[in-house]
Amino acid sequence: MKLSRLSVVAAALGTALATVLATPPGAQAAAGDGTPTDPSIRFVGRWDTRNSSLYVPGWAGAYFTTGFTGTTVKLKQRDTIDLYYSIDGGPDIYLQNVRGTVNLTPKPLPAGNHTLRVSYRVVAGSYHGDAVFQGLVLDQGARTLPAQPARGMVEFVGDSITVGTTTSKNALTAYGWLVGEQLGLDHTQVAQGGACLVTTTDGCVGLDRRFVKVSAADGAVDHDFSRYQADVVVINLGTNDVGHGVSTTQFQNSYVGLLRTIRSKYPKAAILALQTFRGRYVPQTQAAVQTVNNAGDHNVFFVGTDGWVPPDGLSDSVHPNDAGHRAIAAKLAPIVAEHLPPRPSPTPTPSPTPSTSPSSTPTPSASPSATPSGPSIGCAVRYTVTNQWPGGFQSEVRVTNTGSTTLSPWTLRWTFADGQQIGQGWNGTFAQAGATVTVNGPDWGPALAPGASATVGFTATWNGANGVPTSYTLNDAGCRIA
Structure with a gap:
């Protein structure tokens, strides 16, 4: 049966319309338009x-x-x-x-x-x-x-402790998020409350199988590992397996399997296997790491965590509170930093060689009003009191290098106005002389590149008043308050 010319045209138009309707919105997104496919996001x-x-x-x-x-x-x-x-x-x-x-x-x-x-x-x-x-x-x-790229990627694999359950902001106040922020890294928590290492018959979500999935939901599709490559993977699993009858042999074999799965997805990543904070399956975790080391993978490490959680760092018998997660992050951050790939050194720009020809014309001196063209030091500081109680408080100080030169090492100073005294600090080396506080960058992060930020934190005492410092210097250059 032959179609009329009109019928053929109508059919073609219908096919074109169907194609348009079937094309998801945003499929042709352009940079800057704010749709999910916008490459600037x-x-x-x-x-x-x-x-x-x-x-x-x-x-x-x-x-x-x-x-x-x-x-x-x-x-x-x-x-x-x-x-x-x-x-x-x-x-x-x-x-x-x-x-x-x-x-x-x-x-x-x-x-x-x-x-x-x-x-x-x-x-x-x-x-x-x-x-x-x-x-x-x-x-x-x-x-x-375009979003500013981070210096690397760290992925945390675990259960409710890694999720940050019982903390003030869940994932945002968990040790994984804190470590990523402190080191200036992209970071994510592949973690689920109640998760086990081993997939059990009684329904425990097992990361041995679900690590490769885009979510923990039943039937979730596989994650596309080409979207990013982790530089460091931190595993904290084993706390919940005991309650689901997982034997030590099962645990060790599954841990070896997970390590090999992670290696297949992240060929260059350092893998850190944490001792669980409750000390469960420690020999089996160590043995799993040793197994893959013996097989030739020497970029997998067991990390002991004895004493990482202070006595007042738990909200119950299992979960760290905000202070506990900060204490864990302070211990873990330098270890993660140690296993990051080295940053490429910037290529120095050679200075022009002055001409010695008699016919060369001398370069006139810059006038006093000229803008200097060499490196400059500038900074911005944000001081935040994150918690306060009678006689004590906790603060964070975020400093950003707004100049044009890398500072290595870097030193931040400020002066308290009301006699505050720092007790404990992290993410830097603290010293206090009278009212003046000096913080040197940590050994694992001594450089502060242009545009980069560092956040230091501390607990301190106060009496009567707790005024916010009003002036700061970074390597002796004055900072603006952000």
Whole structure:
């Protein structure tokens, strides 16, 4: 049977229309448009990206980051969700039960370039609500900007302890997130509350099998490991296996299997197998590491954790509290840093060789009003009191190198106005003389490159007043307060 010419045209139009309708929104996204496929948005951790109009994070600790222009930014969400967001490196702001187009800038920002990071809240590894990112809404004429790349990637594999259960912000106050932030790394937690190493017949989520998945959900698809490569993988598993009847032989064999799986996905990563903080399956963890070492993989290490959690660092008999996670991070960060691949040294720019020809014209001296062209030192500081109680408090100080030269080593100083005295500090070497505090960069992070930030923290005492310092220096150059 022959079709009329009109029928053929109609059929062709119908096919074209069907093709258009079948093309997911955002499939042809351009840089700067704020859709999920916008290459200026960097998705860190495990995300299900099969649908180009909505991206879904899987395991805990996933987040996205981007730059943007303009004065406002809004987040398009499918349904109700709890989330954290940070603009321009500021504190993470918590929003509950938001949906639709969520305004992240109720007070418009100054015009210019800004940065954004969004992390959806997790509870024991399951997202608290509908964690579905559908894009950003910016000012008319504004656009996203490429997110600044991190110096590397660290992935944490574990259970509710790695998720940060019982801490103030769950994943954001867990040791893995803290270590990544302290070292300036991308970071993610492939972790689930109640998870085991071994997949058990009574239903314990086993990371021996689910590590390769995009999420812990039953039927989850395999993660696309080409999206990123971890430089360091930290494993903290074994706390829950005892309660599910896992034998020592099962545990050791499954640990060897997990180490080999991780190696197959991350050929160059250093793998750190932590002793569980409760001391479970320690000989089997050590033996598993030794097995893969004996087979020729010498980039796998057992890490003892005795004494890492202080006596006041638990919220119950199992889970570290905020202080416990900070103590763990302080021990773990230098170990992770030690196993990062070395940064390539910047290629120095050769200075021009002055001409000695008699006919050369001398270069005139710069006038006093000329802008110097050499390296400069500049800095910005944000001081935050994160907790306070009668007679004591805890603070963080974030310093950013806004100059044009790498500072190695770096030294930060400030002066207290109300007699505060530091008791314990981390992420740097602290000294106090009278009211003046001096912090030297840690041995594992002595350099501060242009644009890079470092965050130091401390606990201190106060009496009567706890005023915020108003002046800071970085390598003796004055800093502006951010």
